[in-house]
Amino acid sequence: MDIPPTSPQLQALHRPSGVGVVDKAAAILDALEAGPTSLAQLVAATGIARPTLHRLAAALVHHRLVGRDLQGRYILGSRLGELASAAGEDRLTSAAGPVLTRLRDATGESSQLFRRQADSRVCVASAERPVGLRDTIPVGTRLSMKAGSAAQVLLAWEDHERLVEGLSGAVFTPTVLAAVRRRGWAQSLGEREPGVASVSAPVRSPSGRVIAAVSISGPIERLTRQPGRVHAETVMRAALNLTELVRSAETTSS
Template sequence: MTTKSTAGRKLAPANDNTGTEAAARVADVLLLFAGGPRYLGVSAISRELGLSKAVVFRILQSLVSRELLATDPGVNGYRLGQAAAALGASALRRFDARTVATPILRRLRDETGETTTLSGLVGDERVYLDQFESPREIKMTVDIGRRFPLHAGSSGKVILAFLPEDRQESVLRRTLEPLTDKTITDVDALRTALAETAREGVAVSLGERQAGAGSVAAPLFGPDGEVHGSISICGPQYRFTPEAIDRYRGLIRAASEEIRDNWTWLRDSEAGSA
């Protein structure tokens, strides 16, 4: 038996497409945990992503070994691990929009007495990144990190209204699933609502994402002029009277503009000191 040395011989490059596909599968598995139930099993992930159970199991074991996922005794499933939590916390600390939005959303909460929120655009969905809870006994709170479709609720609609046309059309071509009986699922009706939102710079929802909840939202524009998320005022629907909504429209619009200006100033000041 003989062997040949590989010294001085260029190895064949790995298949870039194969590597990209594998990385995409890992990312897709992790993203399921970001917006789904706390625990997910091999079978559920396999069905959702259209992957074989063997492939899913290998991905899960790799993620567990790096503490991105974890298991608990007596529970048949996987959950996000400590490393994933650390990544999320680090991302929030480094997200400039959250830095500049925090004092403004706290002030807005104090002015309105209602919960204020910050959402980020993730792919073709949105995720709650932060909230400042109302001091009232009866109030609305949101699930940080949970993903929601863009067609349901004011925070999603106001992002969708300001997306580039091709991305907006991609969302509108999908089946628009109802989250409540008030969710707009008719494409023509949604187009009308989005056009009004684009004109007004503000979206309103009365029970569209969550039954009994009212909200008013404005887009979160970055220094690049693109929409990166949204901010909202939200609370029990019965408190969102026409008079309250009119007041909140002006407040949320002004807050959005202030965040954009401060974000731009922060970006420019950091660039100048580099």
């Protein structure tokens, strides 16, 4: 990347807000929009003193707003993609209601939509089984990314660094996640809670990135010890339906 010593584009973008550290962080992110950048190039592009820029870049890396590539250059971080997805969450959750209701009716089990938020997964929409024994997960419930079929789906397609980090302390193994990627769905038996089984499949953004997981869950006695064999096709169809609705909504809004 070749950045001139002064950057009129960045100067035009950043009329100071009066909060210096925020202005500098924003300047760094704007410079990285052009692609992988060395520390020296960031200094040249932003005009920020090298020690200050190094300290700010380290803090942005810590919060995953900035990352490092294999050559050690700075790049935009994965957290920005998560925040961008969250900005479109209204479209996703509004489209999810009817899809989850149909999935519940087709399987007879409670259905949920999970999104990843930092080191947790959050239920952002659900359709509860109306009667009988059920696995109740209210909207807003925050669950671990270390167990459960939805956690497997939300982690399986991550980049190598986040995959390794996510597997640390997880109930599932790299072999399990490889199987999830191969077949396109996940199942769990008593991972999150004893006696509870679940099946999940990925919802993807128009770019193909996994942004959510559609799930059903209920007692093992009803879902059996091979819930994927019984329900995977139906859950995958619901996830694909939601993927297409999100793509259609984004195309319309564009």
